[in-house]
Amino acid sequence: xxxxxxxxxxxxxxxxxxxxxxxxxxxxxxxxxxxxxxxxxxxxxxxxxxxxxxxxxxxxxxxxxxxxxxxxxxxxxxxxxxxxxxxxxxxxxxxxxxxxxxxxxxxxxxxxxxxxxxxxxxxxxxxxxxxxxxxxxxxxxxxxxxxxxxxxxxxxxxxxxxxxxxxxxxxxxxxxxxxxxxxxxxxxxxxxxxxxxxxxxxxxxxxxxxxxxxxxxxxxxxxxxxxxxxxxxxxxxxxxxxxxxxxxxxxxxxxxxxxxxxxxxxxxxxxxxxxxxxxxxxxxxxxxxxxxxxxxxxxxxxxxxxxxxxxxxxxxxxxx
Amino acid sequence: xxxxxxxxxxxxxxxxxxxxxxxxxxxxxxxxxxxxxxxxxxxxxxxxxxxxxxxxxxxxxxxxxxxxxxxxxxxxxxxxxxxxxxxxxxxxxxxxxxxxxxxxxxxxxxxxxxxxxxxxxxxxxxxxxxxxxxxxxxxxxxxxxxxxxxxxxxxxxxxxxxxxxxxxxxxxxxxxxxxxxxxxxxxxxxxxxxxxxxxxxxxxxxxxxxxxxxxxxxxxxxxxxxxxxxxxxxxxxxxxxxxxxxxxxxxxxxxxxxxxxxxxxxxxxxxxxxxxxxxxxxxxxxxxxxxxxxxxxxxxxxxxxxxxxxxxxxxxxxxx
Numbered sequence: 001x002x003x004x005x006x007x008x009x010x011x012x013x014x015x016x017x018x019x020x021x022x023x024x025x026x027x028x029x030x031x032x033x034x035x036x037x038x039x040x041x042x043x044x045x046x047x048x049x050x051x052x053x054x055x056x057x058x059x060x061x062x063x064x065x066x067x068x069x070x071x072x073x074x075x076x077x078x079x080x081x082x083x084x085x086x087x088x089x090x091x092x093x094x095x096x097x098x099x100x101x102x103x104x105x106x107x108x109x110x111x112x113x114x115x116x117x118x119x120x121x122x123x124x125x126x127x128x129x130x131x132x133x134x135x136x137x138x139x140x141x142x143x144x145x146x147x148x149x150x151x152x153x154x155x156x157x158x159x160x161x162x163x164x165x166x167x168x169x170x171x172x173x174x175x176x177x178x179x180x181x182x183x184x185x186x187x188x189x190x191x192x193x194x195x196x197x198x199x200x201x202x203x204x205x206x207x208x209x210x211x212x213x214x215x216x217x218x219x220x221x222x223x224x225x226x227x228x229x230x231x232x233x234x235x236x237x238x239x240x241x242x243x244x245x246x247x248x249x250x251x252x253x254x255x256x257x258x259x260x261x262x263x264x265x266x267x268x269x270x271x272x273x274x275x276x277x278x279x280x281x282x283x284x285x286x287x288x289x290x291x292x293x294x295x296x297x298x299x300x301x302x303x304x305x306x307x308x309x310x311x312x313x314x315x316x317x318x319x320x
Numbered sequence: 321x322x323x324x325x326x327x328x329x330x331x332x333x334x335x336x337x338x339x340x341x342x343x344x345x346x347x348x349x350x351x352x353x354x355x356x357x358x359x360x361x362x363x364x365x366x367x368x369x370x371x372x373x374x375x376x377x378x379x380x381x382x383x384x385x386x387x388x389x390x391x392x393x394x395x396x397x398x399x400x401x402x403x404x405x406x407x408x409x410x411x412x413x414x415x416x417x418x419x420x421x422x423x424x425x426x427x428x429x430x431x432x433x434x435x436x437x438x439x440x441x442x443x444x445x446x447x448x449x450x451x452x453x454x455x456x457x458x459x460x461x462x463x464x465x466x467x468x469x470x471x472x473x474x475x476x477x478x479x480x481x482x483x484x485x486x487x488x489x490x491x492x493x494x495x496x497x498x499x500x501x502x503x504x505x506x507x508x509x510x511x512x513x514x515x516x517x518x519x520x521x522x523x524x525x526x527x528x529x530x531x532x533x534x535x536x537x538x539x540x541x542x543x544x545x546x547x548x549x550x551x552x553x554x555x556x557x558x559x560x561x562x563x564x565x566x567x568x569x570x571x572x573x574x575x576x577x578x579x580x581x582x583x584x585x586x587x588x589x590x591x592x593x594x595x596x597x598x599x600x601x602x603x604x605x606x607x608x609x610x611x612x613x614x615x616x617x618x619x620x621x622x623x624x625x626x627x628x629x630x631x632x633x634x635x636x637x638x639x640x
Contacts, residue, residue: 015638016637016638017637018637039638122540122541123539123540123607124539124540124541141474141476142462142472142474143474143476143477149541151540151541151544152462152541152544152545152604153540153541153604154461154462154463154474154475154476154495154604155474155476156461156463156474156475156476156494156495156496156501156504156605157463157495157540157604157605157607157608158540160498160500160501160608161540161607161608164608174476175474175476175477176476178480180480180507180508180509181476181480181508182637183504183507183508183633184476184503184504184505184507184508185504186632186633186634187500187503187504187507187629187630187632187633188500188501188503188504188629189500189629219443219444220442220443220444220471220473220477220478220481221442221444221469221471221472221473224471224472225472249571250571251569251570251571284472284473284474284477285476285477287443287477287481288477288480288481288484302637303636303637303638306636306637307635307636307637309507309508309509310507310633310634310635311635312506312507313503313506313507313630313633314506314630315627315630315631316623316626316627317336317337317338317502317622317623317626317627318335318336318359318623
């Protein structure tokens, strides 16, 4: 019987090697607390929050669970320092950083007794994370929602190469939304998984109900990595996406794309529910998501699906 | 103990659920026979062969093995009818078709007692393959070398959605080059795997030694899906790729791309070994390939790696 690899669960003191991704506009204190209560690591997504709003959501999460939770801070936004200060003051000691260099904040956070995990999209960056002192990495593939690496390395090819490149635990992300995907990630050498899109379509996420329904309605080919001239992001195909694609089709300038994008497009789509003009960031695995259960129901199902997937993977390839 | 799913091995009468992909310029009779001798399904890649050359390679394979082998026929080239006639006359009864509609040839081949497998890049096309009477499908993701679907669906997200959509066996392709990838594919619901890039870098492939070395030297981000305006194809980054990328960067016309591509670029690179000006079609998983063993050595290693990967995948996610 295979022995259990405890690194992620011991690192975060959680029951299941599942991280609920910190995302913009959809993952507040309610979702993070629900994920924590279900045995996962819940993350509050700071990217879309002013410091005062982040403080509110961290206090909300703490009021809903006594289990550990963390915060995701994308390093590309302003007010990173203030967000980190707010989180430290609120007692958070688990930080996921992304969209920047692991050198910038890892030492600062480690000096304050924190666990630091950085998000990578290549084996080369994974090595830099390890050298910077990160406790673990999220290795996120091309199929993920949100911001993606420019080399377009998919999760299936990324995970084994990252697992070969570093000794710290690897959390696989991008393209995982059921127990089969979790089993695949662990077979590839990951120590746990991070899921984003799957948690967007839950009762406790802050996504607008119309956005949740759009995810449920999505098919395998309903998303496309877009806005590569600015910062690559995976979009659910809608009227806004079609406008972006039309500009990209004729090699529009960065300025034209920036003007079209404007301000507040992601909030408009993901939080306010404008499915036509909003920017709908979501992973390619949306095609596999068919409902919006509670987090507790989802996690129970994931563990059952996982066990089924592993039981159905033969121990040997040979017929004879 | 998990029970073995025999569908692919029984369908083709082989020992291991591994298909050696039929590719242009690299997979002749020698490679197909070596794969067959090692317990896999070997395929002669007809795409780059005139009918007389195809006849030669099928006879060569038959002279080297008594085990079953098949042929891959891309439906986008001319002389498809002649290639099929040559293969039938040579006694081949296993046909993999790709790059076209499964409706075109499946009935014709089934009426002649053949096993027919079509290559798909989406769940929707998989359903059409089943309806057309195919015995199995290859579901091939964005990370694959060669020609790829326009929706850029990765293997990790494609396989479970295809497995849910059809009842016929699913062969996973794209991004698989070791036992971890094979275990992941089977956990996702595939019944077997097809590997291309991994078999290009073997002693028995017809790839030029310089091309094999370029694969060994490749990293995780060394390829890019290119020529999307013509037919999307994944290229190893070299001088020719840089020229393509420069044209695409300025939205060059299809005509300009066609002129740059010219004739014989793939042969020049993959068979003749011109690493600068040749078109080097290869999968993203090239980054995980570090040597060019014999097929027998490779397959022995794959089975060991697979068993190791499955043993290291815990049966349950819960710590307690």
